[in-house]
Amino acid sequence: MKLLLHYAKPYWRQISLAVLAVTTMALATLLQPQFLKRMMSAIIADNSSAVFHNGIWLLSLAVVGMIAGVSGTFFASRVSQGVAADLRQAEYEKIQTFSLTQIQKFSSANLVVRLTNDINQVQRFAMQLLQIILRVPILFVGGLILAIWTIPSLWWVIVLMIVLILLTTGRIFGQMGGLFGKFQKILDKNNTLTQESLSAVRVVKSFNQEGQEEENFAKSTKELTDLNQKIAYIFSLMTPVYMLISYIAIAAALLLVSHTILKNPSELAKITPFITYLNQILFSLLMMGMVSNMASRGLVSLKRIGAVMAEPSSVNIHENAKEGEVDRFAGRVSVNNLSFAYPNDDKQVLTDISFDLPAGQTLGIVGSTGSGKSTLALLLARLYQPQAGQVLIDGQNLQEIDQETLHQNLSIVLQKPVLFSGTIAANLKMGRPDAGLADLEKAAEQAQASEFINQYPDRFEHEVSERSSNLSGGQKQRLSLARALVKNPSLLILDDSTSALDARSERLVQDALASDFAKTTKVIIAEKIASIIHADQILVLDHGKIVGQGSHHELLENSEMYREIYQSQKGKEESHD
């Protein structure tokens, strides 16, 4: 709730106007029956001027109520939409500062729900809060006082009606709360299923899994439909129950006052406002139930958003850093006793990793599948935080380097290349927005991407489609590599980044790295030893531990595992030849 109040603060003017409008509307609603009563008394007494006078009042109140109602909705909707938009933006910006550890902790699908569905719930809650929550107590308390004031002898009819309503609707709303919670869970499941099957549409199609996916989706949709029907069924009970109780109360009231009316017909004027107040009390009780349901859903969503906002940012903003000016690292990397396990997973993926890589040198990393090579790359790029040990760049703890400095000094090419929809130029400029065409051409050349880019008539302005589905695996890899090179980083990390390149292109990339990036410190993960054979230092990983460390020749002598990998690959190459 604190979070909501914080984001509502800038809208205090509109909030005050909404509160004023809603209060005015509630008061106008309460006063109308009083003038109706006076009008009816005037009709019974045949006093036409009083009829006219009270009629004008009644009409004016109706107009005031209407204007106040429309203004209340207008301001409430401006406030709720504004608060929701600000909260969404703040949450989005917060997520941008998360490390992969934090994203994995929440799960990305869950974060999407928190950014969309939960924000919508909060928006609805804020709207209801402003529109109904204030109106309901005014109508309830005012209606109660005025009903008793109108016909004091019938106070117990009102009490009976309130008890009946609380007994019936209380139960209905109690059931509804549970159903809404269940509905939310199934909706989450349904969203995840849709997201998963659409993002892996190629796999689904190639494995002929459309039928299975359809079946899963149909199952979850049926669950949703059944639950929706149940909710609709319970809702459909509400109006008849409400009407029944209201008619019982009205009938009781009429029965009880009938003999008074027979004795004194002017008392008839009181019965209409009394019934109207009864209905207002009923309406406010009903609304209270609905709002409490909505409030509990809104508060759950607020709590979920609050958890994201309360998560500490893993981005360090250097307070003294001057804009646009960052330190350039020499690129010396020291790793001391690094150990790591993925979030929500007990398995130790890296254990006690230590090495020292002087600036400008190349480190090769090899090892069997699942040995922790990519994980080490992610830790070096600060995409995850280690549980133990540290990474130092130029003697500075990686965790303490400010985000801007790190981004400008470090480039990583991930094992699975990710590009964004937009032009090739926009993708390449991600790391260096001020890069000119010549810089892009140079990087494309170094990454062996020029040839295919030049085949497009619009070259660097060519559009990359969503999920880069209009590019081949090799093209994606070349563009990701070019994007990393445009930055001319001090530290370049390549995670199996040339695997989709033909042998000639890979050699040309290696030549470019050796000549144009001689001063850049390079960490190269490779399946093929041939790709890192000239590295200054090579690490051999096995089950998250270093089992060999040294140059190619040293390892051939000292590391059995390295020798085995080398022999097996050599054998393959020879058999290819």
Ligand SMILES: Nc1ncnc2c1ncn2[C@@H]1O[C@H](COP(=O)(O)OP(=O)(O)OP(=O)(O)O)[C@@H](O)[C@H]1O
């Ligand atoms: N996001 C993750 N969450 C949990 N466990 C993970 C995650 N990513 C990888 N792992 C696990 O960590 C271990 C090391 O994975 P990693 O990707 O670092 O290995 P790798 O040596 O790069 O393998 P490959 O050569 O196949 O790419 C594996 O056992 C893997 O199952």
